[in-house]
Amino acid sequence: MxxxxxxxxxxxxxxxxxxxxxxxxxxxxxxxxxxxxxxxxxxxxxxxxxxxxxxxxxxxxxxxxxxxxxxxxxxxxxxxxxxxxxxxxxxxxxxxxxxxxxxxxxxxxxxxxxxxxxxxxxxxxxxxxxxxxxxxxxxxxxxxxxxxxxxxxxxxxxxxLHFFDAAAPIVSEESLDPDHYFAASRYGKGSADYLNCPLDKETYLAFREALIAADKAEIKEFDRKVFEHCQPIEELAERGEDTMRFGPLRPVGLEDPRTRQTPYAVLQLRREQSSGGMYNLVGCQTRMTFKAQREVFGIIPALRKAEYLRYGVMHRNHYxxxxxxxxxxxxxxxxxxxxxxxxxxxxxxxxxxxxxxxxxxxxxxxxxxxxxxxxxxxxxxxxxxxxxxxxxxxxxxxxxxxxxxxxxxxxxxxxxxxxxxxxxxxxxxxxxxxxxxxxxxxxxxxxxxxxxxxxxxxx
Ligand SMILES: Cc1cc2nc3c(=O)[nH]c(=O)nc-3n(C[C@H](O)[C@H](O)[C@H](O)COP(=O)(O)OP(=O)(O)OC[C@H]3O[C@@H](n4cnc5c(N)ncnc54)[C@H](O)[C@@H]3O)c2cc1C
Structure with a gap:
């Protein structure tokens, strides 16, 4: 053998x-x-x-x-x-x-x-x-x-060959504002596993503008060859006003129990471990600087005082x-x-x-x-x-x-x-x-x- x-x-x-x-x-x-x-x-x-x-x-x-x-x-x-x-x-x-x-x-x-x-x-x-x-x-x-x-x-x-891949930030649960999120799964499928942060139109547009204007980390030889399923959120923001609303921030199938309405846009947070405590910003992989991440994600009401357990980062991937x-x-x-x-x-x-x-x-x-x-x-x-x-x-x-x-x-x-x-x-x-x-x-x-x-x- x-x-x-x-x-x-x-x-x-x-x-x-x-x-x-x-x-x-x-x-x-x-x-x-x-x-x-x-x-x-x-x-x-x-x-x-x-x-x-x-x-x-x-x-x-x-x-x-x-x-x-x-x-x-x-x-x-x-x-x-x-x-x-x-x-x-x-x-x-x-x-x-x-x-x-x-x-x-x-x-x-x-x-x-x-x-x-x-x-x-x-x-x-x-x-x-x-x-x-x-x-x-x-x-x-x-x-x-x-x-x-x-x-x-x-x-x-x-x-x-290579492409770039990005990771999304993780925040602590205790730093989130419970008045500005609701727990639910899209279309009520399964248990209410995600924390959903609703955005009204004004907040969504301000968030989009801030994403576009934010400082981005300089990455050696960054040439925008980013894997399609892992586009940084700021790249999606640049593509068009509604791109994020039809992508990671889509509100369909989510009803805010306080207003009984489907919000204009929703940022979902997914649990990182069974005991809760840590939440991943779904679809928010980013190459913004750490300071910009705090400022830009801070526009979302639930994340105003978020504590970042891990910031989003971007890397060059080889194959x-x-x-x-x-x-x-x-x-x-x-x-x-x-x-x-x-x-x-x-x-x-x-x-x-x-x-x-x-x-x-x-x-x-x-x-x-x-x-x-x-x-x-x-x-x-x-x-x-x-x-x-x-x-x-x-x-x-x-x-x-x-x-x-x-x-x-x-x-x-x-x-x-x-x-x-x-x-x-x-x-x-x-x-x-x-x-x-x-x-x-x-x-x-x-x-x-x-x-x-x-x-x-x-x-
Ligand atoms: C930043 C980033 C974010 C990603 N996010 C996702 C995601 O959210 N979802 C998803 O499905 N995929 C994601 N991927 C893509 C990919 O699926 C993962 O990277 C996956 O872990 C690849 O599996 P692998 O076994 O090929 O390599 P890895 O899981 O990366 O394992 C490689 C191992 O080799 C070791 N190693 C490296 N060089 C050497 C050496 N010279 N000698 C000895 N050991 C070495 C490393 O320490 C590591 O343990 C991401 C990739 C990156 C880089």
């Missing part, structure tokens, strides 16, 4: 290490943390959620929910920990980020198969180094991979040219023994990164047990599943402008017999199709496990 090492204990790396360990394989899990941290990481635990505590919708009729459903079928540690640490958030799966990360660590430790190593990985291993050590390496160092390793990748594979560098199984084309996973490969989002770690590790487990790397193609998940469509996009996209990708229904290929005309029915069909093809794939995967002597019970 080959030696296995996973570099990066983030969403992808932690999920990958678990998938390897649950096949009974020992894994070295290497991270620069906790001795040194990237600009966005601060926790000593693995699987750190650096920004929002929401893992998005859990409803399988959404792309993100369907991805979760498939990952649960594949025994994802990220979802097991999320289910154990969830906080109420309507139909979204949101977690207490500290409890979540501790649960991931606990489950990993319980396997007794994880060797934790604190170390900065500074260069790509050459294939012959890995072969000499009889070792497979998976690199999942994420969008904020440290400079030395990134330069090594750029030397090997050409310049890295490789997936289709040029990677082949089936997320293996590096030019090397038999090197794999990549997570956001570094061109998927975007917490769940997508974990999903990429999950599927890559399942292929690696078989290669470690003796399967030739070329067989990864046979074991690729089909595009009729969300997980397959997402991971196949990363290695096979023919776009000239390769962009990071979230799970979405546009990626799915509808098999004969699963095509429906109406939108709602299409989503029902997508769930049925996913269940069918995931079941077929699991049978195939298990037969490979048997062939290569891996424990099927564990697979």
């Amino acid at each position: 080959k030696k296995l090492r996973v570099v990066g204990s983030g969403l992808a790396g932690a999920e990958a290490a678990w998938q390897l360990a649950r096949h009974g394989l020992t894994v070295e899990l290497i991270d620069i943390k906790p001795g040194r941290m990237t600009p966005a990481h601060s926790s000593i635990y693995p699987a750190e959620l650096v920004c929002s505590n929401s893992l998005k919708s859990d409803d399988p009729h959404t792309a993100s929910g369907l991805l979760k459903r498939e990952m649960r079928q594949l025994d994802s540690i990220v979802l097991a920990a999320a289910d154990a640490s969830s906080v109420p958030a309507g139909s979204a799966l949101a977690v207490d980020r500290s409890a979540f990360a501790k649960e991931v660590k606990r489950i990993l430790d319980q396997t007794g198969l994880i060797i934790w190593r604190e170390e900065e990985f500074t260069s790509l291993p050459a294939d012959d180094e890995n072969i000499e050590d009889d070792c497979l390496t998976l690199i999942a160092t994420g969008p904020l991979t440290t400079d030395a390793l990134m330069q090594s990748m750029a030397r090997e594979w050409g310049d890295m 490789i040219k997936g289709p040029q560098v990677l082949t089936w199984g997320n293996r590096v084309k030019s090397q038999q023994t090197l794999f990549l996973a997570g956001q570094l490969t061109g998927v975007e989002g917490y769940m997508e990164s974990a999903a990429s770690g999950l599927i890559t590790a399942r292929q690696m487990a078989l290669i470690a047990a003796g399967m030739p790397a070329e067989e990864c193609k046979v074991l690729a998940l089909p595009n009729t599943t969300m997980l397959g469509a997402l991971t196949n996009y990363v290695i096979s996209s023919d776009s000239v402008d390769f962009q990071p990708m979230n799970a979405n229904f546009g990626l799915l290929e509808y098999a004969e017999g699963y095509k429906a005309k109406r939108k709602r029915e299409r989503k029902e069909q997508a769930i049925l199709m996913s269940d069918h093809f995931m079941g077929e794939w699991l049978d195939l995967y298990n037969s490979y496990c048997l062939r290569y002597g891996l424990d099927v019970e564990r697979s």
